[in-house]
Amino acid sequence: MExxxxxxxxxxxxxxxxxxxxxxxxxxxxxxxxxxxxxxxRRSRSENDVTAVSIFVNPAQFGPSEDLSRYPRDIEGDTxxxxxxxxxxxxxxxxxxxxxAGFCTFLDVEKISEKLCGAxxxxxxxxxxxxxxxxxxxxxxxxxxxxxxxxxQTVVIRRxxxxxxxxxxxxxxxTIREHDGLAMSSRNAYxxxxxxxxxxxxxxxxxxxxxxxxxxxxxxxxxxxxMQDILAAEPLIAPVEYAGVYDPQTLDPAAExxxxxxxxxxxxxxxxxxxxxxxVNT
Ligand code: PAF
Numbered sequence: 001m002e003x004x005x006x007x008x009x010x011x012x013x014x015x016x017x018x019x020x021x022x023x024x025x026x027x028x029x030x031x032x033x034x035x036x037x038x039x040x041x042r043r044s045r046s047e048n049d050v051t052a053v054s055i056f057v058n059p060a061q062f063g064p065s066e067d068l069s070r071y072p073r074d075i076e077g078d079t080x081x082x083x084x085x086x087x088x089x090x091x092x093x094x095x096x097x098x099x100x101a102g103f104c105t106f107l108d109v110e111k112i113s114e115k116l117c118g119a120x121x122x123x124x125x126x127x128x129x130x131x132x133x134x135x136x137x138x139x140x141x142x143x144x145x146x147x148x149x150x151x152x153q154t155v156v157i158r159r160x161x162x163x164x165x166x167x168x169x170x171x172x173x174x175t176i177r178e179h180d181g182l183a184m185s186s187r188n189a190y191x192x193x194x195x196x197x198x199x200x201x202x203x204x205x206x207x208x209x210x211x212x213x214x215x216x217x218x219x220x221x222x223x224x225x226x227m228q229d230i231l232a233a234e235p236l237i238a239p240v241e242y243a244g245v246y247d248p249q250t251l252d253p254a255a256e257x258x259x260x261x262x263x264x265x266x267x268x269x270x271x272x273x274x275x276x277x278x279x280v281n282t
Contacts, residue, residue, distance in 0.1 A: 002089045007138045010091050014140045022049035026141035031055040032072035032186035033081050036176040040145040041085045043173055052139050053082050054091040061127030072189045106130045109156045115251040116152050117266055120241045125156050132157055141168050149175040149183045151277045183276045190272040198236040199269055205230040206263050206278040213282050218257045220245040241266040257282050
């Protein structure tokens with residue numbers, strides 16, 4: 001596996017692969033890799049000639065009071081995992097390489113960035129859109145792989161890839177869960193044993209809401225209340241930032257339950273902010 005730290009060298013390498021007629025799959029990550037990330041790498045390996053994995057903890061997507069400095073980092077462990085999966089290139093830039101002195105170009109994907117998580121993390125999706133655009137320009141991917149756990153992120157990235165004619169196919173892969181349903185996330189590392197138990201309420205609330213809709217409930221408010229009640233029964237969860245039924249395209253709250261809907265939830269639990277979602281065909 002090739003390790004590249006310099007954007008220009010990464011871009012030259014990727015361009016040469018494309019010139020030889022090879023497809024490139026990009027798996028953008030912030031490291032602290034878990035099974036969710038590894039499933040994206042495996043998928044990219046099965047669909048592309050070349051798989052590039054990037055690890056960059058992007059300061060532009062963290063708010064001033066967020067967890068940038070304590071975000072889990074394990075470059076050695078990550079490199080080993082990526083090597084074992086036989087990815088071809090690891091792109092590991094530092095902050096200066098991605099945001100050199102004088103950097104002042106940012107990208108805003110309007111409207112959808114302001115909803116759900118965007119309402120609680122101002123500027124977050126501006127940072128995501130900016131770094132993903134840079135990674136697309138540097139690695140020139142045929143396909144790029146993202147987990148459904150960050151559903152709003154996938155909507156934002158699909159929009160920007162289309163609006164800016166990147167020509168990259170955005171592939172959204174299923175959320176990978178622990179044995180008790182908790183969605184895998186690098187931020188689960190912040191949870192104490194007690195908080196970890198309470199965290200199962202997210203998957204329980206999504207499953208119960210999905211069953212409620214599949215058994216005929218058509219009023220979004222009823223489903224939303226049910227989700228809120230399940231979360232409220234866990235005193236360690238506070239506050240619930242949002243929990244409810246949404247339109248998967250616009251991310252607006254769904255008035256009625258019809259066709260495909262998105263169940264989505266975001267909560268604070270101790271030092272962690274946890275999100276999860278489920279798409280349900282009603
Ligand atoms: O999902 C993530 O890990 C990050 O938001 C991403 C897409 C790598 C951009 O920094």
